[in-house]
Amino acid sequence: MSRRFADLHILLNHSDNKDNLSEIVRSAEMLDLSSIVIFDTIEKTSEIKKFNDLREKIAKINTDTNIYIGAQISSNNPETVKSLILKTRSKVDIVAVSGGDIIINRLAVESSKVDILLSPEFSRKDSGLDEVMAKLAAKNNVAIGFSFRPVLHTYSKIRAHILSHMIYNWKLVKRFDTPFVIISSAQDVWDMRTGRELASFGTIIGMELSTALDAVSTNCEKIIGKIKK
Amino acid sequence: MVKLSAISPAHRDHQRYIVFGIISEKSFVLGDVVKTVWTSTLQLFGEVGTSEITLWMPSTLYNKTEKKGIIKTDNHSVEKIRAALACITNIENQKVIFKVLGITGTINAAKRKFLDPEDLQEKPLSEFSS
Numbered sequence: 001m002s003r004r005f006a007d008l009h010i011l012l013n014h015s016d017n018k019d020n021l022s023e024i025v026r027s028a029e030m031l032d033l034s035s036i037v038i039f040d041t042i043e044k045t046s047e048i049k050k051f052n053d054l055r056e057k058i059a060k061i062n063t064d065t066n067i068y069i070g071a072q073i074s075s076n077n078p079e080t081v082k083s084l085i086l087k088t089r090s091k092v093d094i095v096a097v098s099g100g101d102i103i104i105n106r107l108a109v110e111s112s113k114v115d116i117l118l119s120p121e122f123s124r125k126d127s128g129l130d131e132v133m134a135k136l137a138a139k140n141n142v143a144i145g146f147s148f149r150p151v152l153h154t155y156s157k158i159r160a161h162i163l164s165h166m167i168y169n170w171k172l173v174k175r176f177d178t179p180f181v182i183i184s185s186a187q188d189v190w191d192m193r194t195g196r197e198l199a200s201f202g203t204i205i206g207m208e209l210s211t212a213l214d215a216v217s218t219n220c221e222k223i224i225g226k227i228k229k
Numbered sequence: 230m231v232k233l234s235a236i237s238p239a240h241r242d243h244q245r246y247i248v249f250g251i252i253s254e255k256s257f258v259l260g261d262v263v264k265t266v267w268t269s270t271l272q273l274f275g276e277v278g279t280s281e282i283t284l285w286m287p288s289t290l291y292n293k294t295e296k297k298g299i300i301k302t303d304n305h306s307v308e309k310i311r312a313a314l315a316c317i318t319n320i321e322n323q324k325v326i327f328k329v330l331g332i333t334g335t336i337n338a339a340k341r342k343f344l345d346p347e348d349l350q351e352k353p354l355s356e357f358s359s
Contacts, residue, residue: 030328153318201315204309
């Protein structure tokens, strides 16, 4: 049976009061993605309403691709993040926290209500993840998201640093059996890639090919399975 | 001219043919595609890493109108080339996505499954550069 690939993180891009939702869905069909999760960022509690609008828009789209809604919590204030995790959980299918700040990374892996911690190494001089956090993520079933986009849009020294941090994070994830996914984190249709290409990216950060393929198929299905329950 | 003696078939690498398609608004000449693939591979793996990769794009197996082509490589380099293709964002300032359509073990299988032989450009190499 052939694998069904999924991309669990595509960020909706709002420009000129329009979003690129229909283009994302068309591109997902072209790239043979069976499921996608469309994320919108949330920084304040007052923005929660926009997920209802997004769900209505998605319901109108006629496609064979399974589309789910996700909230990307982007805030540097731990109290705000805690409150947003609780409030968005019932409104969206997948809750993800933008990584980068060490306190936020720790907070995300401590909460069983979070599905994905996105790029814990983002804008950091270290990998943003340690053994304690990797164990906590495994205990609370929080998947570590390895984003392709930061690698796609950087070159030379910065790309080397990002890859080095991802390789370190992968070693931790592997050692403590932490859930993980490979995601495109696309903000534009041109950042989207096929599931198989994302798996190739997994192999360059040290994953075995079969593990990398699981990261874009089986592991994603497990997270999607939680939504259906 | 003295030729190198051929490696026995048992010691040769197993060849693979990566058939790719380019998703973009316009089509590109082969020269630009080759340059972009090499640049991406060099950026991702460096000069030493790229030296370990077999990478060859036969000029006669590129279809400009359908935006499809073939990369000849070996079984150890397939994943690296896939990753390098995934890292390509643009060709000549036009946004692109490289999509691998399939991988075959023989050139005939690649042509039969993924390319229409009549559309392939049977032109001298000089015509492929811009």
